[in-house]
Amino acid sequence: MPLIRLSDVTKIYGAENKHPFTALAGVSLQIEAGEFAAIMGPSGSGKSTLMHILGCLDTPTTGEYHLEGDNVDRLRGDQLAAIRNKKIGFVFQGFNLIPRTNAVENVELPMLYSNTPPEERRRRAAEALRRMGLAGWEGNRPNELSGGQQQRVAIARAIVNDAPLILADEPTGNLDTKTSAEIMELFVRINREEGKTIILVTHEADIAAYSRRIIRVRDGLIVDDERREGR
Ligand code: ADP
Numbered sequence: 001m002p003l004i005r006l007s008d009v010t011k012i013y014g015a016e017n018k019h020p021f022t023a024l025a026g027v028s029l030q031i032e033a034g035e036f037a038a039i040m041g042p043s044g045s046g047k048s049t050l051m052h053i054l055g056c057l058d059t060p061t062t063g064e065y066h067l068e069g070d071n072v073d074r075l076r077g078d079q080l081a082a083i084r085n086k087k088i089g090f091v092f093q094g095f096n097l098i099p100r101t102n103a104v105e106n107v108e109l110p111m112l113y114s115n116t117p118p119e120e121r122r123r124r125a126a127e128a129l130r131r132m133g134l135a136g137w138e139g140n141r142p143n144e145l146s147g148g149q150q151q152r153v154a155i156a157r158a159i160v161n162d163a164p165l166i167l168a169d170e171p172t173g174n175l176d177t178k179t180s181a182e183i184m185e186l187f188v189r190i191n192r193e194e195g196k197t198i199i200l201v202t203h204e205a206d207i208a209a210y211s212r213r214i215i216r217v218r219d220g221l222i223v224d225d226e227r228r229e230g231r
Helices: 047-054 077-087 103-112 118-131 147-159 177-194
Strands: 004-013 021-031 036-040 062-067 088-092 165-169 197-201 213-218 221-227
Touching: 004 047, 021 047, 021 221, 036 047, 036 177, 047 165, 047 197, 077 088, 088 147, 103 118, 103 147, 118 147, 147 165, 147 177, 165 177, 177 197
Parallel strands: 036 197, 036 213, 088 165, 165 197
Antiparallel strands: 004 021, 004 062, 213 221
């Protein structure tokens, strides 16, 4: 059973309007557990729309999406939220940490929804930060951390619930070259050592080079799907 199976998925914005826009024109895609894939494509090609559907942030207009064998394409908002919390960790270009809230509390956030007792929450969040090289920084707020450190906190938050799937949208877009490489090494480690499936959107070939599969999107369609040696 693949981790992800999209079957002929379309996304049409403004279907009720005079000029609907087809952002995804029929995408079929399978991703196995343990893969590390990059989605590439020019601006406006449908990458974010595809990520939103993969991340259960949005549902397809037509077509099917199975995540770990479960059909998720027709779920309601609250059902999607429950799936996201259990199965998906998100990493964004802008880090998306809660300001005025320290690192360990930011990482605890996904566990607030899963009824984990407070002491265990704190212990697991601190452990995730330690794995991301941030032992000693638990009490720092986002504005007291560098961009690279903030992204490490965000990755700790993405893995703390032990979700099988990590989705990263331009995760190095706000970082310099050296810090980008360090962040990509973390994704490689999470993929290799913890077996997490990683899907990232990037328009940089240097970043996609860390993945072992490059899926190219254009005009709402997959136009190329290449498996390769990762870095
Ligand atoms: P990419 O991430 O590759 O830049 P997107 O998935 O963001 O592409 O967008 C694909 C197309 O769909 C774009 O032309 C965009 O204008 C359009 N689009 C995205 N979201 C919406 C929306 N909520 N309503 C209408 N059109 C949208």
